[in-house]
Every structure is written in C-alpha cells, then in structure tokens.
Amino acid sequence: MSGKENGEALPQEQRHGWLSFIKSIASFSGDLSKMTAPSFILSPVSLTDWGEHPETLKPIQTGQSPEERMIAVVRWFIATLKGQYTARNTSMGSEKKPLNPVLGEVFYGSWPDTTGDGELRLTSEQVSHHPPVTAYFLENEKLSVSVEGHSGQKTSFNGHAISVVQVGHAILRAKRPDGSVETYLITLPTLSIDGLWYGSPYIELTGDSYIHSTTGMLAKIHYSGRGYFSGKAHSFHVSMSKTSAPTQSFFEASGVWAGESTITKSPLHAAGTVFWNADAQPRQEVTVKPLEEMGEYESRRLWKTVANGIRSGNYDVASKDKSRIEHEQRALRKQREADGTQHQLKHFELIESDPDYAALSEPCKHQPPTQEGYKFRATP
Template sequence: MSSDKADKCALPAEHRCGWMSFIKSIASFSGDLSKMTAPSFILSPVSLTDWGEHPDMFLAIAQAKSPEERMVAVVRWFIGTLKGQYTSRNTSMGSEKKPLNPVLGEVFLGKWPSDGTHGETTLISEQVSHHPPITAYELQNKQVGVTVEGHSGQKTSFNGRSIIVHQVGHAMLRVQLPDGEQEHYLISLPTLSIDGLWFGSPYIELTDTSYIHSSTGLLATMSYSGKGYFSGKAHSYTATVASDKAPSTLLFEASGDWSGVSYVKKGTLLPANSVFWDANASSRQEVSVAPISEQGENESRRIWKTVAEGIRTGNYDVASKDKSRIEQEQRVLRKEREKNGTKHEYTYFKHIPDDAEYAILAGACKGLPAKQESFRRTK
C-alpha cells in the first residue's frame, strides 16, 4: 500500500480506538470470522446484494449471434458486476464496510422495469443458511430467455495483514436460443482480500482466478491482482477466452481495471485496443422494490429498517440495539427448531446436494471441486 493511502484513516477519531480493538480481536480469533459480531460503526446498511445493476448488459447476452459473441457478452456482464459488488461501499461510505449478516430465511425481491421492448428483469435472493452464511439467488428476464441462478457463501480468515474471504459457491447462467436449444455457463467466484485494516481504511481487492465455462466448449479465465504493499495496480484483471480443448490458443484477451477501464489486448472477436469495459461510463441502474410498508416480514429492507437508518444517520446506539434484538430473536427461533426437531424450510429454492450440471462443466476449471451443491429456484 502506498504511504498516502496508509496515512488516510477513513474512520472518525471517536471510532479509531474501537476499530483497533476489533482488529485485535480478529487477530486472536480462531475459526471462521463470519461468526464474529462487528461493531455497528463499521457496518454497511445493506445485507443481501445482487448482480443486476446493468440489466442492459445482462440482456445483451441473449441478443448475441454466436457462441463466441455470447461468451464475450457474458464476460463483459460479469466484469461489469464487480464494481457494484466490491467497491461501491468504499466509494459511497469512505471505506469498505461489512454488510449486515442476513438472517436465515431473509429474502430480497426486486426488479428492473422493462425498457419497452425486452420485458422486466427480476431478482430473488434468499438466505438459505446462517452458519455458514449462504445466499441463493436468481436473476431472470423471461422475455429474452436469460437466467442466472446460484449461491454464494464465505469462509473467512485473517493472515495477520488482510482478511481473506474464500467465496464458496457458483452461478449457472442459461441462455435460451431461438432454435429451442439452451446454452449453460458455469461461473466460479473470485477470492477477496480486505486490505488496509491496520490503517483504518479497509478496501477490497480480488485475488486468484475465476472461470466461466460454457456448454459450447469455450472457457474464460479471469486472473486478478491488486495493489500490494510496495507495488502493483489496484483492481487489475486479465480475462482470456479459448476453447477448453486448446486453452493456449486465445480467441480473446482483455485487461485493465475492473472498477475503471479495461481494453481488448488481442484476439479475433473484438478490435485490438478498443474499450472492453468502462465502469465510469456505465451508470448503475438501481433495483426497484416494493415500499417497506408493503413488504413481507422476511424481506430484507423491512427486517433491517431501523438498523439501516441508524447507520446512515450515525446513530449507532439505535443501530446496535435493534441489531441485537434481531440476533436474539434468531437465537430463540433456532433453539425452538432444535427443541422440536424441525428444519428451516426454504421459500423460493430447493437444495441440490450434488449438482450434476455443475460437475459437467467444472472439470475444465483448474482448482474447482469436482462436486458441489446448488440451490434451484422452485417457484
């Protein structure tokens, strides 16, 4: 990290002592950090998040004419989701904030209205596990025939300098073609490194590699790197597309800043040196949700209304008290289930213990487990 970054602490002076106490407790904690309770002043006023902030790019996948063009569209859409997922809190709140831990059974229902031609795009997210935390989701536009369905969990640890978040799960994107056939795209998830902790200015970098593997035989490989302690450039990535039978023969390569601008480097699918993705030129489209007064009791914004208002207004006492109330209610519900020998029932998804569709596409992706569970939309 550069010295000017290190000198800027994003936390108000009154919270710096509490922040250092929190970091010291992380350093001495044994096990998955997701089980820890964080102080309210480092929380974000949101819990469940989404991949749908650029619905036009999502729809463009189905409008592409060839398998190669569709793969490039999927990669562009995926890269386009990263800024909203991993740097929007840093931008809007001065530093990375910890999202609220969704309660078991919490749901988020939203949509992006039709542009008059392509119909509306809908989102359903549901917290299907609390320990470990796992969110299942589906983003869909029925009219154009494109859907992404998946789940994401986290295994979190501390290496003395950074919090490392291994995202457990995957997504399956499906495209309905005009001839009635369907293409599938397995999407794996990058690893997160939360840096800047000791300076009170946490921020996220993506690390390692993630993949998109299509049922057409095309394989996209995304390699991530960031700004290290002494060198490197923040939010860097390189994406390549090749046949899974000849991975060294590239059809396409792009690289740059996933939160800024990236360019086509080489390949036959797009002009060299052209802009592949510009996050600053593509405004996010906020999801539309029902008013809180009309939401069900398990909907996200209704559950966390008081906590979110307390965080946004700086009234952390109110936020902490209501957060504690919610957590205590969840403990009571969990004990009741244990006493009665009952299991939590999902509202929108079903559990697939061993997903055969995943297994077919995972083999070409180095480092992915051969078997993995999934959550499939039921209604």
C-alpha cells in the same frame, strides 16, 4: 503514505473501537463470519444483487457465434463486480461489512423495462446462517436469460488482511431461438480485505475464476491488485479459448474491473477497443416495493432501524436493534432444536450434486469444489 492509509478515513472517535475489533480478529480462531462486528463498521445493506446493468444481458442472446456470446457473458460478469465489491468503499469512504443476513431473509427486486428488452427480476434468500449462504435467481423472461446460483464465505485472518473464499457458483442459462439452451458455469473469485490496520479497509479480488459453457468456450479471469510497492488496484486479465485447445486464446482483455478495461486480442474487435468501462456506465438501481408492503423477513424492512441508525450515525440505535434481531434468531434456532424441526426454504431447494456443475466443472478444477447447488422454485 496517504492520509487514508493513516486511518483518516475513520473518524477519531471510532479509531479505538476499530483497533479493538482488529485485535479481536487477530486472536479469533475459526471462521470469522461467526464474529459480531460493531455497528460503526457495518454497511446498511445485507443481501446483494448481480443485476445493476441489465442492458448487458441482451448481447448474450444477440451474439452471432458461440465466441461472441461468450464474450458477452464475460462482459456482463465483469460489469457486476464494481457494484458487488467497491460500491460501499466509494459511497461510504472505506469498505464496510455488509449486515449478516438472517436465515430465511429474502430480497425481491426488479429493473424495469426501459428499452423494450424485458424486465429483469431478482429473488434472493438466505438459505444457511452457519455457514452463511445466499441463493439467488435472476431472470429476464423476454430475453430467455436467467442466472441461478449461491455464494457462501469461508473467512480467515492472516495478520494483515482478511481472506474470504467464496464457496459457490452460478449457472447462466440462455434459451436460444431454436429451443436449445446454452449453459455457462461461473465460479467466484477470492476476496482479500486489506488496509485494516490503517482503518481504511478495501477489497481486492485475488486468484482466478472461470466461466465454462456447453458451447465449448472457456474463460479464465485472473485478478491482481495494488501491492505495497507496485500494481494497480482492481486489475484483471481475461483470456478465452476453446475447451479443446485451452492454451490457444482467441480473445483477451485487461484493465480495471472497477474502471476501464480494453481488448488486447480478438477476432471481432480492434486492439485497444474498450471492453467495459464501469465509470462510463451508470448503475441502474434496483426497484423494490414500499416498506409497508414488505413481509417481516424482507431485507429492507427487517433491517430498517439498523440501516437508518448506520446512515444517520446513531450507532446506539443500530446496535440495539441489531442485537434484538440476533437474539430473536438465537431463540428461533433453540426452538427448532427443541422441536426437532428444520428451517424450511421458501424459494430454493438444496441439490446435493448439481448436474450442471458436474458437467462443466472439469476445466475449473482449481476452484474449491462446490458440488451442491440450489434450485429456484416458484413461491409455495
């Protein structure tokens, strides 16, 4: 057993607090997202993004066939996984819990145009607190590609790992030169947070997720990881087929979503061709405006003191400001209840039955139902 598995990734002074937190999880009944976590296990970020490889969007438009464009969509999706699920582990020594975004929290960012293919812009908003749900909208106007979606979590503990069922979906739309729009429904994988009792938590993706398009293409992505005796961390296998012949794959690739994967079957590529190499493709950091120009509820301004405390190891400061924010949110909720009012969303509108999901979800029926959706709208 490695030193990391023995808990050496966690400083000695934090191990008692960590074990106390794990024991409280073990005795907690209900959705773990309602629990308050100690500051020393928190990441200094809240809302996340899908845009750190903007260059992967262009092939979604330049692909010459529906099959080629579907391969490009799946490659873009795989390229988002490392930043979403292992970046904190890599940069902070072990997995850290993101800050719980508050209701109405927003994040605005962009990836500047460095290749002539257009700027990618992101808007995220926390549209629900209990249960926690984040809505997001990514768009490259020049490429006529956008991603609209939402993600919520249902969290439970099974005695050795935390299971996080991601409830939600994304819709990628690509407006073609002839004016038609290709639509891709993207479902989300389940997360398993392991290594808890050793003080070295890490995320694995489990189960299956799907991408289904209006062009009749279907991709099934199966996730597997490191078991106690065997297996390789962060492994996946993707197979693509036509919806009309779901058992006859025309494309397959496998490998490590946080590292390198290769093509094993393709009408367009030789077997062994690299599908995606997360280690060889540098992440492009999102650009945001200066803190002094941000609104009160923009993520980096709202959590500035907490984030600075976590990064500097001053957890007392981080805890106090985190408690202040949480207290203010409880007071706002009570005030709304007393007034008989509801929180008004700023950038998104709740749709109880998403027509795109309804039209494309049938081959993805193994996923938890997520009929509702959130429609992006311009700033009021």
